Amino acid sequence: MALFAVSRYAGEEEDADDEAQEERARVLLERLREQAKARQLRRQQELGGAGPGPEDEAAEGKKSAESAAEGRGGLRKEREGGSAVLKRRRDGEPGPGADSEGDTEQREDRSNLKKKSSKKKKRDEGTEGAEARKKENSERAEGNQSTEEELPSADLGEEAHPPASSLAVLGDYDKKPVQKVQPFLPHWLAQPKLVQKRIKENLIPIRDVPGIHPRLLKKLQMNGIESFFPVQAEVIPAVLQSASNGYLLGQGGYRPKDICVSAPTGSGKTLSFVIPIVQVLLDRVVCQVRALVVLPTKELAQQVSKVFNIYTDGTGLKVVLITGQKSFAKEQEMLVQKKVTGYCSLADIIVATPGRLADHISKTPGFSLTQLRFLIIDEADRMIDDMHQNWLNQVVKAAFQAENEAGSSTLFQRTKPGPVTAASCCYPQIPLQKLLFSATLTQDPEKLQQLGLFQPRLFTSVYSEKKTLTDGTETDQDSEEKYTLPEGLLQSYVPCDLNSKPLLLLHFMLTKKFTRVLCFTNSREASHRLFLLVQAFGGITVAEFSSRLPPNERQRTMKEFEQGKIQL
Numbered sequence: 001m002a003l004f005a006v007s008r009y010a011g012e013e014e015d016a017d018d019e020a021q022e023e024r025a026r027v028l029l030e031r032l033r034e035q036a037k038a039r040q041l042r043r044q045q046e047l048g049g050a051g052p053g054p055e056d057e058a059a060e061g062k063k064s065a066e067s068a069a070e071g072r073g074g075l076r077k078e079r080e081g082g083s084a085v086l087k088r089r090r091d092g093e094p095g096p097g098a099d100s101e102g103d104t105e106q107r108e109d110r111s112n113l114k115k116k117s118s119k120k121k122k123r124d125e126g127t128e129g130a131e132a133r134k135k136e137n138s139e140r141a142e143g144n145q146s147t148e149e150e151l152p153s154a155d156l157g158e159e160a161h162p163p164a165s166s167l168a169v170l171g172d173y174d175k176k177p178v179q180k181v182q183p184f185l186p187h188w189l190a191q192p193k194l195v196q197k198r199i200k201e202n203l204i205p206i207r208d209v210p211g212i213h214p215r216l217l218k219k220l221q222m223n224g225i226e227s228f229f230p231v232q233a234e235v236i237p238a239v240l241q242s243a244s245n246g247y248l249l250g251q252g253g254y255r256p257k258d259i260c261v262s263a264p265t266g267s268g269k270t271l272s273f274v275i276p277i278v279q280v281l282l283d284r285v286v287c288q289v290r291a292l293v294v295l296p297t298k299e300l301a302q303q304v305s306k307v308f309n310i311y312t313d314g315t316g317l318k319v320v321l322i323t324g325q326k327s328f329a330k331e332q333e334m335l336v337q338k339k340v341t342g343y344c345s346l347a348d349i350i351v352a353t354p355g356r357l358a359d360h361i362s363k364t365p366g367f368s369l370t371q372l373r374f375l376i377i378d379e380a381d382r383m384i385d386d387m388h389q390n391w392l393n394q395v396v397k398a399a400f401q402a403e404n405e406a407g408s409s410t411l412f413q414r415t416k417p418g419p420v421t422a423a424s425c426c427y428p429q430i431p432l433q434k435l436l437f438s439a440t441l442t443q444d445p446e447k448l449q450q451l452g453l454f455q456p457r458l459f460t461s462v463y464s465e466k467k468t469l470t471d472g473t474e475t476d477q478d479s480e481e482k483y484t485l486p487e488g489l490l491q492s493y494v495p496c497d498l499n500s501k502p503l504l505l506l507h508f509m510l511t512k513k514f515t516r517v518l519c520f521t522n523s524r525e526a527s528h529r530l531f532l533l534v535q536a537f538g539g540i541t542v543a544e545f546s547s548r549l550p551p552n553e554r555q556r557t558m559k560e561f562e563q564g565k566i567q568l
């Protein structure tokens with residue numbers, strides 16, 4: 001966007017202006033000559049066919065040339081002076097510049113012309129009468145006046161309709177309409193890989209998805225999963241393919257692309273990363289932190305760690321949950337062990353909330369992320385909005401910490417991402433790949449910039465709607481709405497004033513017999529007030545669930561709600 005209007009040098013344009021002025025002067029000179037000739041002709045007719053003498057012609061020619069020169073030289077002056085000055089001159093008034101050089105010259109010219117004409121008249125005295133002389137004088141006076149008037153009138157005409165070139169005002173603003181800035185999305189955001197949202201109609205049998213380890217297929221079946229949801233069928237192979245070299249850099253030293261997934265709640269995003277990560281780590285020899293999942297709340301972290309526990313069961317992989325539900329010292333014990341040879345990791349996969357994770361990075365001795373291969377950011381939108389303690393920078397810094405500083409082995413080197421060179425290909429390197437998951441991934445490139453993604457690939461879900469064309473044929477049309485409800489969830493709203501809200505809730509619970517209701521409020525104080533009110537009203541088993549309560553009490557409440565012991 002142009003912030004400044006720069007007045008640029010326009011020498012060539014000035015040259016063009018001069019040329020235009022010369023052209024105008026030439027036309028003017030031509031016109032004056034024609035007028036002079038016409039006058040002479042008229043005079044000859046009046047004088048009875050007597051032709052003009054050579055002196056007369058010379059005088060006329062000289063006068064015309066002088067007027068033309070005056071017109072050329074004074075053109076700019078006259079344009080500046082404006083029509084007001086010219087009018088005054090015509091009316092015989094002395095203008096503000098009446099005693100200027102130009103005017104004095106004009107008067108001198110006129111008196112010279114008069115002297116010349118009187119000399120000529122003296123010579124012609126023999127042939128012409130006194131009356132004829134008078135007439136001629138008056139004619140000449142008229143002629144002078146008209147010549148004087150012709151010049152400004154010609155100029156006035158040009159002022160009224162000036163040629164386009166004379167309008168160019170140097171340094172002036174162009175009055176072009178300012179074009180609106182069009183939002184511009186990076187290619188990966190503008191052209192994502194589209195994934196079907198309608199789960200039931202697009203189930204893919206788990207054996208039809210290539211590359212899944214038979215051990216995991218067995219586990220999936222044991223957990224009642226026979227088919228993958230569309231997101232899983234697209235994302236699992238993509239992650240597996242990017243990790244085809246295990247946890248080392250791809251062939252030729254290429255870093256794997258980061259992966260972003262935007263799909264609604266309940267579309268099966270958790271298994272989309274759990275399955276490929278477990279599969280890549282199945283063959284690991286040494287226990288090191290190789291996958292880190294970060295979520296915004298303890299409850300979400302707990303859910304994800306449960307899924308990991310199911311699929312790592314019997315594999316030897318260790319999953320550790322660090323969310324602050326246990327004491328800091330207890331969590332430290334779960335993460336690292338001090339041996340005679342140094343610290344060793346007790347976790348392959350860590351599921352964490354950002355605050356507690358940052359605390360462990362800075363305060364737990366021997367806690368190393370130098371072998372981290374996958375960083376999964378679940379509920380990415382919330383995580384971006386709340387970059388608590390700048391946790392991402394801390395994780396990346398810890399991941400690229402020098403090996404000997406962290407006290408771990410020097411078998412695999414890790415250098416900051418950069419160009420692929422012969423030197424960078426000498427050592428087997430572990431890349432850090434980011435996987436982002438969100439129900440509504442932001443399209444704001446400025447926000448995504450904070451995540452420092454590497455050549456990201458976006459998978460986003462769409463609805464395919466059947467549309468009937470004008471010729472009667474049916475076609476699938478993808479509609480990509482930003483906010484879509486998960487299948488099977490119905491949304492209604494009741495407009496009411498603030499005071500009636502608790503009453504409406506009681507009406508739904510007691511009259512409409514709603515059961516297993518989760519009611520969200522905008523603060524923990526509001527949730528506490530509502531809880532006390534409903535409890536005081538009676539007839540409903542109600543429980544409070546907010547950060548006011550200790551983790552074990554919240555866990556108990558969640559369990560009772562799942563069992564149907566709590567209505568609201």
Ligand SMILES: Nc1ncnc2c1ncn2[C@@H]1O[C@H](COP(=O)(O)OP(=O)(O)OP(=O)(O)O)[C@@H](O)[C@H]1O
Pocket residue numbers: 224225226227228229232263264265266267268269270271438439
């Ligand atoms: N392939 C599948 N077949 C049957 N059930 C599945 C399958 N994948 C996931 N589920 C179940 O669907 C439910 C929702 O899955 P999941 O929690 O992974 O969704 P999500 O997209 O991560 O939702 P959220 O955005 O709320 O985290 C879970 O109960 C899960 O067990």
